[in-house]
Amino acid sequence: MILRAFNLKPFLARHGQRLFHASPRWRATEDYKDVILKTPLNRVRNIGIIAHIDAGKTTTTERMLYYSGVTGRIGNVDEGDTVTDYMTQEKNRGITIQSAAVTIPWNKHKINLIDTPGHADFTFEVIRSLRVLDGAVTILDAVAGVEAQTEKVWKQAKDLAIPVVAYVNKMDREGAGFGRTVKEIVSRLGTRVVIVNVPYFIKDRMTGRSIFEGVIDVFDKKLLLWNSPNGASDGSKVEVIDIAEDSKYPEVYQEVLKCREAAVEQLGEFDEDVINSFFETEDYMKVPSSTLKKALRKACIEGYATPVLCGASFKNIGVQPLLDAINDYLPSPLEVKPPEVTTSAIQSARSKNKKQTVQQDNSLPIKVDPRDGLVINNNHNLMTALAFKVISHPVRGIMVFVRVYSGKLQPHSTVLNSRTGEKVRIGKLLLMNADIPQEVRHLSSGSIGVITGTDHIVTGDTLVCHSVSKNPNQLPPKEKSARLLPIKVPPPVFSVSIEPASVSENRKLETCLNTLLREDPSLHLSYDEETGQNILSGMGELHLEITKDRLINDMKVNAEVGEVRVTYKETITSPTGYFTGVSPDGYEIEISVDSFEGPIEDLDLPEEGVFYLEQDDNIVIIEPDGIPSVVKKALDAEIWSLPVSYETIINGILSGVTGALQMGGRHARLPLHWMIVRVRRWMINPEANNVSPLIGITRTTILDALASLDDKTATLLEPIMQVFVYVSDEDLGPVSQDLMSARNAKITGIEDETSVSSSDAIHWAKEQAEKTYVPHDPTLGYMKKTHVSANKIIKAEAPLREMIGYLTKLRSLTRGRATYDMEFVGMQRTPPDRLRKILEQ
Numbered sequence: 055m056i057l058r059a060f061n062l063k064p065f066l067a068r069h070g071q072r073l074f075h076a077s078p079r080w081r082a083t084e085d086y087k088d089v090i091l092k093t094p095l096n097r098v099r100n101i102g103i104i105a106h107i108d109a110g111k112t113t114t115t116e117r118m119l120y121y122s123g124v125t126g127r128i129g130n131v132d133e134g135d136t137v138t139d140y141m142t143q144e145k146n147r148g149i150t151i152q153s154a155a156v157t158i159p160w161n162k163h164k165i166n167l168i169d170t171p172g173h174a175d176f177t178f179e180v181i182r183s184l185r186v187l188d189g190a191v192t193i194l195d196a197v198a199g200v201e202a203q204t205e206k207v208w209k210q211a212k213d214l215a216i217p218v219v220a221y222v223n224k225m226d227r228e229g230a231g232f233g234r235t236v237k238e239i240v241s242r243l244g245t246r247v248v249i250v251n252v253p254y255f256i257k258d259r260m261t262g263r264s265i266f267e268g269v270i271d272v273f274d275k276k277l278l279l280w281n282s283p284n285g286a287s288d289g290s291k292v293e294v295i296d297i298a299e300d301s302k303y304p305e306v307y308q309e310v311l312k313c314r315e316a317a318v319e320q321l322g323e324f325d326e327d328v329i330n331s332f333f334e335t336e337d338y339m340k341v342p343s344s345t346l347k348k349a350l351r352k353a354c355i356e357g358y359a360t361p362v363l364c365g366a367s368f369k370n371i372g373v374q375p376l377l378d379a380i381n382d383y384l385p386s387p388l389e390v391k392p393p394e395v396t397t398s399a400i401q402s403a404r405s406k407n408k409k410q411t412v413q414q415d416n417s418l419p420i421k422v423d424p425r426d427g428l429v430i431n432n433n434h435n436l437m438t439a440l441a442f443k444v445i446s447h448p449v450r451g452i453m454v455f456v457r458v459y460s461g462k463l464q465p466h467s468t469v470l471n472s473r474t475g476e477k478v479r480i481g482k483l484l485l486m487n488a489d490i491p492q493e494v495r496h497l498s499s500g501s502i503g504v505i506t507g508t509d510h511i512v513t514g515d516t517l518v519c520h521s522v523s524k525n526p527n528q529l530p531p532k533e534k535s536a537r538l539l540p541i542k543v544p545p546p547v548f549s550v551s552i553e554p555a556s557v558s559e560n561r562k563l564e565t566c567l568n569t570l571l572r573e574d575p576s577l578h579l580s581y582d583e584e585t586g587q588n589i590l591s592g593m594g595e596l597h598l599e600i601t602k603d604r605l606i607n608d609m610k611v612n613a614e615v616g617e618v619r620v621t622y623k624e625t626i627t628s629p630t631g632y633f634t635g636v637s638p639d640g641y642e643i644e645i646s647v648d649s650f651e652g653p654i655e656d657l658d659l660p661e662e663g664v665f666y667l668e669q670d671d672n673i674v675i676i677e678p679d680g681i682p683s684v685v686k687k688a689l690d691a692e693i694w695s696l697p698v699s700y701e702t703i704i705n706g707i708l709s710g711v712t713g714a715l716q717m718g719g720r721h722a723r724l725p726l727h728w729m730i731v732r733v734r735r736w737m738i739n740p741e742a743n744n745v746s747p748l749i750g751i752t753r754t755t756i757l758d759a760l761a762s763l764d765d766k767t768a769t770l771l772e773p774i775m776q777v778f779v780y781v782s783d784e785d786l787g788p789v790s791q792d793l794m795s796a797r798n799a800k801i802t803g804i805e806d807e808t809s810v811s812s813s814d815a816i817h818w819a820k821e822q823a824e825k826t827y828v829p830h831d832p833t834l835g836y837m838k839k840t841h842v843s844a845n846k847i848i849k850a851e852a853p854l855r856e857m858i859g860y861l862t863k864l865r866s867l868t869r870g871r872a873t874y875d876m877e878f879v880g881m882q883r884t885p886p887d888r889l890r891k892i893l894e895q
């Protein structure tokens with residue numbers, strides 16, 4: 055039966071022992087440690103909570119920690135004392151900025167849960183968390199329904215084939231609509247749904263309003279009440295009432311019947327057992343709960359349908375069934391697809407179209423078994439772990455968060471960083487509960503933990519080792535180069551200048567900036583030669599504001615930070631001819647430079663020798679015919695005979711290209727973007743043991759080629775945003791007018807909010823939403839008549855620069871009634887008249 059948590063209280067009484075000291079309300083014991091370490095992999099859930107800002111992620115996580123017995127008191131976001139929002143900036147602002155991991159024991163399962171930020175500026179935090187998770191809970195605000203960021207994180211989860219459970223929160227709020235939100239989940243997120251529980255309201259005798267009191271469990275046919283006279287205000291006690299036809303809740307019985315009918319119909323199309331079971335009695339109420347749960351688990355994991363639950367976490371209602379649903383419907387690490395591991399020899403410059411490297415045969419993906427790390431079709435035991443986050447802790451030093459995908463990671467062992475080829479000595483291994491560490495004897499496959507004691511790992515690195523001998527040297531070359539899919543960093547769109555207040559402060563500023571950059575790969579640092587300033591770029595105004603806050607208030611750096619500005623890039627509009635660079639010590643290179651526009655996937659690129667430089671979206675083509683014969687011979691031979699490796703040579707050329715393109719374009723010395731550098735021919739000194747001269751001539755030859763171009767062939771690229779403005783009918787005219795005239799926006803559509811409004815909405819979703827059964831929403835009836843709802847969505851594309859300060863303008867145009875969201879869609883070449891305007895300013 056549901057709601058039987060792994061109860062820590064008896065253990066606490068027995069041991070009275072505290073494992074953790076950092077949080078006064080932390081109450082886990084040695085038995086908790088047992089749950090953490092000994093739970094078998096099939097009962098582990100690696101889960102993220104993803105949602106639009108303020109949907110209630112942190113509030114829900116707090117209740118999960120409390121009901122599972124991990125904490126002794128419920129923290130409150132609005133009072134800044136939650137477990138997961140432990141950074142000063144999070145406490146002060148009441149928002150989540152960085153993802154925090156907590157481990158929750160529930161019903162003999164171990165839930166590793168990551169609370170992610172909702173604000174669009176911290177999307178990278180969500181992306182990197184999703185990469186290491188096996189499932190997710192999407193929280194929705196029952197009043198707001200599906201919001202822009204919900205669609206975004208949903209898409210991110212689906213792109214990674216992560217199964218999702220939906221939780222409609224804030225059912226206690228005026229205007230909450232469970233049925234309406236479920237319809238939106240179907241129509242806007244494009245998924246089938248199966249309702250696991252529905253809200254239960256009682257009528258307030260005085261006001262006649264419906265008060266949210268509990269949920270009706272559709273599969274187990276129970277009514278769960280939290281605020282009943284027998285209940286406790288902290289929500290830890292739940293009154294469970296059986297629902298039968300003759301019980302005193304006939305309306306609840308009818309609701310269960312309708313929802314079960316819908317569930318049997320939906321799941322019956324997916325799983326024969328459900329249909330067979332139904333035909334045995336032809337009674338929807340008699341299909342066993344276990345049959346429905348089993349089918350829904352499979353349907354959820356395979357992405358066929360989304361289980362939907364509801365609650366009001368702040369009122370302590372509905373959280374325990376959500377924990378049950380995580381165990382019941384989301385996969386263990388054993389049930390997800392084995393991680394795909396590429397083994398291309400040259401990984402630092404990945405090609406987007408996967409045709410890439412010169413060593414074609416070596417770039418085939420391999421698959422590892424998550425149980426023992428056995429490389430499928432090859433008898434090697436491979437430990438693979440992905441570093442997805444790096445932080446600098448004032449006491450513990452550098453902490454690298456990893457997810458182990460196969461084999462076992464041991465403390466104080468040596469592993470190989472397959473990006474650099476370097477051996478890395480590992481210190482201690484920790485499991486983290488928000489900011490509270492716990493040292494462990496190993497991290498096994500499926501675990502998420504922390505490595506200490508090394509600064510040779512960055513976000514996205516793969517660590518490999520022989521899982522049995524624990525010696526990376528025992529791995530064959532292919533496994534040594536194994537890399538899990540790296541984490542793509544979105545491009546920064548805003549920047550600020552940073553200068554030390556005095557020369558003596560320079561060093562400290564540099565060290566602290568390096569720390570921040572290491573922690574957050576979505577921050578970029580460049581140097582403006584003309585002004586002599588450091589330029590820090592990030593994902594948004596809030597992102598940079600928080601970084602500044604950390605630098606100045608936490609790290610106590612005395613620095614001057616400029617105004618937030620939009621980040622531009624430069625590019626060229628016509629190609630150069632071929633240029634040759636020669637060095638006196640036997641190196642040579644022949645290069646031309648061109649640019650491209652549009653998705654890389656659409657380009658007609660050669661089959662081999664294509665490298666993608668991710669940071670600025672540039673491409674390098676090293677023509678295979680241009681490989682010098684001495685290198686060709688070495689490549690063909692069984693044993694490599696040159697003093698430097700092939701990877702080092704290629705990486706040398708690539709770093710020369712990167713250096714030149716980073717030095718910037720004509721107009722503002724900004725990094726060059728969307729460039730194609732073709733290397734027709736090159737030569738190395740076969741006896742030399744370094745490639746510095748090759749890097750040097752590559753850089754200078756590209757600069758010579760660029761210098762040969764006319765000023766008119768250089769232009770700026772500016773960030774373009776997809777904008778969604780939510781307005782009422784009466785504000786539609788002035789808002790559209792302002793977008794087009796004052797903001798240079800291109801309106802791409804105006805839609806009814808009630809219709810299928812997502813850009814990728816499909817006919818199927820519309821039809822599916824129409825036929826999906828949802829319960830009646832009693833709370834919508836008494837919505838204030840004066841409330842002007844935003845019933846239209848204006849979709850537009852606008853330059854980011856014109857959207858700065860838009861909220862104030864929008865509010866004044868609509869008397870505060872409209873809202874908007876925007877997300878980065880890409881960079882765009884600026885037309886000549888706009889280029890002039892931007893340069894002048």
Ligand SMILES: Nc1nc2c(ncn2[C@@H]2O[C@H](COP(=O)(O)OP(=O)(O)OP(=O)(O)O)[C@@H](O)[C@H]2O)c(=O)[nH]1
Nearest residue numbers: 107108109110111112113149150172224366367368
């Ligand atoms: N009425 C009501 N308010 C809620 C409920 N859950 C959360 N809230 C409130 O909603 C606000 C946002 O809650 P959070 O838990 O911080 O939301 P979040 O999704 O973690 O927010 P970010 O991490 O900043 O994106 C807070 O003021 C909560 O008290 C609920 O069930 N009912």
